[in-house]
Amino acid sequence: xxxxxxxRLLLVLLIAIAFALITVDIRGGRNxxxxxxxxxxxxxxxxxxxxxxxxxxxxxxAVSAVRNSGDRHDRLAVMEKENAALKAKLxxxxxxxxxxxxxxxxxKVAGQGQYxxxxxxxxxxxxxxxxxxxxxxxxxxxxxxxxDMTVLNGDGLVGRVTTVGPDTATxxxxxxxxFTVGTRMEGNDELGFASGQxxxxxxxxxxxxxxxxxxxxxxxxxGSQADKPFVPGVPVGVVSRVxxxxxxxxxxxxxxxxxxxxKLDIVGVVVAGPKKDPRDEVLPAKPKPVPTPTxxxxxxxxxxxxxxxxxxxxxxxx
Numbered sequence: 001x002x003x004x005x006x007x008r009l010l011l012v013l014l015i016a017i018a019f020a021l022i023t024v025d026i027r028g029g030r031n032x033x034x035x036x037x038x039x040x041x042x043x044x045x046x047x048x049x050x051x052x053x054x055x056x057x058x059x060x061x062a063v064s065a066v067r068n069s070g071d072r073h074d075r076l077a078v079m080e081k082e083n084a085a086l087k088a089k090l091x092x093x094x095x096x097x098x099x100x101x102x103x104x105x106x107x108k109v110a111g112q113g114q115y116x117x118x119x120x121x122x123x124x125x126x127x128x129x130x131x132x133x134x135x136x137x138x139x140x141x142x143x144x145x146x147x148d149m150t151v152l153n154g155d156g157l158v159g160r161v162t163t164v165g166p167d168t169a170t171x172x173x174x175x176x177x178x179f180t181v182g183t184r185m186e187g188n189d190e191l192g193f194a195s196g197q198x199x200x201x202x203x204x205x206x207x208x209x210x211x212x213x214x215x216x217x218x219x220x221x222x223g224s225q226a227d228k229p230f231v232p233g234v235p236v237g238v239v240s241r242v243x244x245x246x247x248x249x250x251x252x253x254x255x256x257x258x259x260x261x262x263k264l265d266i267v268g269v270v271v272a273g274p275k276k277d278p279r280d281e282v283l284p285a286k287p288k289p290v291p292t293p294t295x296x297x298x299x300x301x302x303x304x305x306x307x308x309x310x311x312x313x314x315x316x317x318x
Contacts, residue, residue, distance in 0.1 A: 105154025
């Protein structure tokens with residue numbers, strides 16, 4: 001529409017009418033004379049508004065989702081951190097329980113043998129000296145540790161202390177080829193010397209070549225003078241194989257050690273030996289033998305009093 005004097009006059013008139021209608025509607029309230037017109041307009045244009053709202057709302061929701069996605073991402077990150085912390089705590093608790101069990105077993109061994117021990121944790125495995133099988137523990141001279149002290153855990157003999165620093169010490173493991181310990185057999189007191197063979201069972205040379213030995217027999221440490229390097233009575237292992245006696249001066253045994261040398265964690269250094277030899281008191285209780293099932297066969301006599309014939313599955317007499 002052109003900008004003329006008539007068009008300007010029409011625009012002013014329309015504006016004046018609009019203000020007049022607004023004033024009448026506000027003053028009339030619920031009884032407004034234009035209420036009917038408003039309801040008619042709502043009836044006419046309402047479905048169109050709903051349709052437009054249905055079409056527009058998903059877009060609005062999507063925009064809102066994008067706008068809030070940062071907040072949800074932050075909450076997800078927090079939840080992931082909390083989950084990771086919970087798993088770490090659970091793992092830590094499992095490890096704590098494992099260490100408590102190890103410590104409990106070790107204290108039981110120390111109590112049975114009347115050993116005074118200093119607890120320590122394995123902090124390194126391997127080679128302080130050449131290719132020796134060793135571990136490093138977090139206890140040293142400041143803790144009363146000295147060279148040639150016995151080291152054990154809740155299962156049995158671990159090794160002996162070879163090198164001592166202020167805060168740490170090196171332990172030569174019992175499965176090292178340079179390791180040798182005097183042993184005594186449970187029950188018959190046969191003496192021998194056990195040597196490490198790496199991942200293979202310990203090799204034990206009994207001093208009595210005619211000693212009666214069988215698989216499953218158990219050995220403990222014999223002990224050394226002044227309890228160094230070994231205190232008596234520490235469980236060593238179980239006989240897994242016996243070489244045939246050849247009439248020699250000694251007899252060779254192979255012994256599976258009680259200690260798992262590849263999974264050491266909590267150990268104890270014996271800083272005070274027992275007042276008396278505990279002998280076999282520290283050995284674990286022997287497993288109860290599994291009873292062998294017996295089968296009872298009942299023979300039912302035949303009607304004429306004679307024993308029944310043995311027949312095969314086809315009913316033919318054998």
